[in-house]
Amino acid sequence: MSKTFRLGILGSGQGSNFVALAEAVAAGTLPAEISLVLSDVENAGLLTHARERHLPAQFIAPGYFRTKLDETAEHAFVAALQAAQVDLVVLAGFMRVLKGDLLRAFAGRIVNIHPSLLPSFPGLHSWKQALDHGVKVAGCTVHFVDAGVDCGPIIGQQAVPVLDTDTPESLHQRIHAAEHVLYPQCVAALARGDIFLAGRRVIWK
Ligand code: GAR
Numbered sequence: 333m334s335k336t337f338r339l340g341i342l343g344s345g346q347g348s349n350f351v352a353l354a355e356a357v358a359a360g361t362l363p364a365e366i367s368l369v370l371s372d373v374e375n376a377g378l379l380t381h382a383r384e385r386h387l388p389a390q391f392i393a394p395g396y397f398r399t400k401l402d403e404t405a406e407h408a409f410v411a412a413l414q415a416a417q418v419d420l421v422v423l424a425g426f427m428r429v430l431k432g433d434l435l436r437a438f439a440g441r442i443v444n445i446h447p448s449l450l451p452s453f454p455g456l457h458s459w460k461q462a463l464d465h466g467v468k469v470a471g472c473t474v475h476f477v478d479a480g481v482d483c484g485p486i487i488g489q490q491a492v493p494v495l496d497t498d499t500p501e502s503l504h505q506r507i508h509a510a511e512h513v514l515y516p517q518c519v520a521a522l523a524r525g526d527i528f529l530a531g532r533r534v535i536w537k
Contacts, residue, residue, distance in 0.1 A: 337523040338367040340418035342409070342426040347378030348508060349424035349445060349515050354385055356516035364523040368416035370409060372401065372428055388416070400429045410437045420522055421477075424515070429481060440529075442477040443522065445515050447507045449473060449489055454482035459504040462494065470494050470503060472511045474518040476534070487527060487534045490514040 341350055350369065356362035369382035372394035382389035392409055395402025401409065410433050413421060421434070423444040430442065448458035450473040453465070462470040471491040476484035490510040494503060521527050526537045 337364040338417055338419045339364050339422050339519070339523075340368045340370065340413045340416055340420070341366060341378075341382075341422045341424050342370050342372075343378040343424040344371060344373045344376055344427040345378065345425040347376065347381045347424065349511055350378045351381050352512035353422065353424065353516055353519060354381070354387075356520065362516050362520040362523060364420075364519065367418055368412060370412060372405070372426070378424070394428060397428075400431055401434075403432065406431075406433045410434050413438065420519070422515075422519060423477065430477060431479070435477070435479060440476065443487065443519070444475055444477050444482070444484075445511055446473045446475065446482050447504070447511065449491060450475060450482055450486060457500075459507055460500040463498060463500055463503055468494050470507060472507050472514055474515055476529075485529060485532050485534050487522075488514055488518040 341353065343350055353362065354366060357364060357366060366387050369378060369387055369389040371379050371391050374391045379389045379391060390412060392405055395405040421438045421442040446458065448462060449471040453461040459470060469491050471489055473489045474487045476487065478484040492506045492510050521536060528535050
């Protein structure tokens with residue numbers, strides 16, 4: 333029997349992408365198990381959703397910095413993910429940049445979802461950046477994480493229309509709904525081994 337593909341999910345927020353992934357696992361469309369859920373925010377909704385599903389879920393204090401983990405925290409994240417024998421680290425609304433140990437320990441095995449069609453609008457509040465810029469099509473991107481910000485090889489993208497009546501909230505909601513479909517599909521392809529890298533290009537078998 334082949335070994336179960338083990339996911340470690342990291343997030344800082346309400347955890348709607350976590351829920352979409354957990355539901356796909358439960359439905360059998362994502363052939364993996366969620367081995368560990370970690371957050372840098374003690375009261376993150378993501379941790380509550382994980383505990384409701386009786387999944388191992390842990391808060392790890394991020395340390396002194398605002399936008400990244402300090403060294404001690406990053407060691408703690410790596411140790412927890414390694415102890416859980418995680419195959420893939422899935423960032424689901426994790427709002428800190430990964431710089432050091434974690435990137436090295438899981439090189440090529442970390443993915444992220446971002447609420448824009450990258451390389452447009454990296455960084456924060458991308459749906460608002462898109463609306464302010466006046467684009468007619470927005471969307472979301474799943475990509476491998478490298479040392480840059482929102483710039484690793486792109487695994488999948490889903491476009492959504494921008495309506496004349498949109499507010500930042502309504503556009504964000506439409507992007508979020510697209511994320512909940514795209515992320516489980518991309519993680520499932522990784523779990524099945526259906527994806528390989530050719531330079532910056534991600535090829536789906
Ligand atoms: C998602 O929209 C995700 O794309 C975004 O945070 C939200 C988390 O929502 N991530 C980033 O902006 C990372 N740069 P969720 O907690 O409901 O899954």
